[in-house]
Amino acid sequence: MKTETLKKRLDKNRPMIAVTIRIPEDVVDDLKRLAPLLGFSGYQPLIRAYIGQGLRVDIERLEGNTVSALIASLKRHGVSDELIHKALSEATHE
Template identity: 85%
Template sequence: MKAETLKKRLDKNRPMTVVTIRIPEDVVEDLKRLAPLLGFSGYQPLIRAYIGQGLRADLERLENHTVSALIASLKRHGVSDEVIHEALSEVAHSS
């Protein structure tokens, strides 16, 4: 994740929107019981944390898949491993 995107994600004052979701009562009760044990002020922040964790994992997986697909395509087009490695190093150092 890029540094600027990460800064935005960590901003506690970023805009929020209301979402309505149906969740089984027993799951909500478990969330309410678990939230304070995990250091959350309530079950809704815990739900947001769970969603955020899953979202970050999926975004990372998607980004890694995209990079892997790009590398494979470059190799099929005759780009050498050395050139690909140099390009990846440049990108890593510029982030």
């Protein structure tokens, strides 16, 4: 994840939107029980944390797949491993 995107995601004053979702009562009860044990002020922040965690994993997985596909394509077009490595180093050390 890019540094600027990460900084925005860590901002506690980000705009929020209300979302209605149906969750089984027993799951909400479990969330309410676990939230304080995990250091959350309530079950809703815990739900946001779970969603954010899953979202980050999927974004990384999908973006990683895109990067892998790009690397494979560059190799098929004759770009050397050395040049690909140099470009990746430059891109990840913004």
